[in-house]
């Protein structure tokens with residue numbers, strides 16, 4: 001992928017995350033922060049489909065943004081063809097891994113597995 | 115090997131003196147650099163380059179320094195003076211306001227010896243962005259006029275055309291310090307200089323060249339390049355304007 005395409009995604013995900021995280025925080029305010037992490041409350045939130053989709057989106061946006069940011073830091077730290085390839089594919093794999101792991105929690109809740 | 119030497123026979127009544135600390139290093143047989151100290155007389159108008167040449171003349175001819183024009187035009191004499199990248203011929207000792215003047219080779223460049231550094235990578239990066247007008251009809255036929263520009267069109271790039279390739283910006287850049295493949299502020303500012311020139315038609319090819327994993331996106335807006343540029347080029351602004359093209363804000 002062209003570097004400019006990657007960086008457009010990087011800036012885009014940051015902006016979208018600001019908007020969605022704001023909604024996320026406002027939603028939490030409706031309930032009071034203290035209750036947010038109650039087991040039942042977390043399950044209920046995951047089962048509320050529009051909100052669960054938004055959480056999933058934040059997960060994707062920040063995983064893409066964060067791991068691309070990490071790739072940038074690492075290729076600026078050290079150079080070399082093999083090293084840079086390893087960094088790129090490593091970050092991509094970690095990104096997919098994190099999204100898969102986070103999605104698994106949301107999907108399992110909705111399928112009634114927890 | 116620190117030593118203090120001074121000229122006693124060439125004193126003028128108004129002259130004051132400073133300690134000039136020169137970084138000495140020969141990569142062929144030294145493990146690390148060491149400072150040598152010299153007591154140097156100076157007048158209000160004495161430049162750091164003149165002080166170094168004084169040392170060469172009177173104390174130690176082996177001090178390696180690169181210079182040519184002595185008037186901030188050739189871009190040869192960049193070095194770190196009291197911690198900041200500057201042109202030695204364009205920095206007066208009196209303006210430094212210090213009794214000790216320390217001179218070191220520029221950061222982010224391999225040292226040849228003492229204050230002289232290798233410019234190969236700077237020039238390669240500069241050449242990479244095609245620093246010339248690109249167009250199909252470059253060869254003028256006899257009855258054609260030159261390519262005219264309005265004053266507004268000249269305004270777009272003329273500031274960036276003042277670059278003397280001294281490398282001070284690259285020396286100040288924090289990305290250059292760790293990213294050995296980074297194209298650097300000097301070349302990026304020159305890419306903008308040609309892209310913004312109304313006579314030039316090479317925008318697409320130049321933008322492609324700097325759209326690389328060690329290209330324009332590795333600038334993180336530190337702005338050190340513009341702080342040290344002796345010619346007022348403002349490479350940081352050039353980089354942001356160039357980004358405007360790449361993000362679709364300019365065409």
Ligand code: HEM
Nearest residue numbers: 011014015017018062065066068069070072073333334335
């Ligand atoms: C939602 C608010 C956020 C905004 C507006 C934002 C914005 C940005 C921008 C503009 C850059 C590019 C900086 C540059 O090129 O110098 C960047 C880089 C980066 N971001 Fe974010 N970011 C946000 C959240 C996050 C989060 C939550 C993480 C961690 C998961 C993260 C990790 C990174 C990393 C590692 C870099 C690379 C470091 C760098 O380039 O300086 N960001 N961010």
Ligand code: SF4
Nearest residue numbers: 277278280281283343
């Ligand atoms: S932009 Fe300024 S500091 Fe950089 S090489 Fe050109 S003249 Fe020197």
Ligand code: FES
Nearest residue numbers: 183184189191203
């Ligand atoms: S000697 Fe030419 S710029 Fe200083």
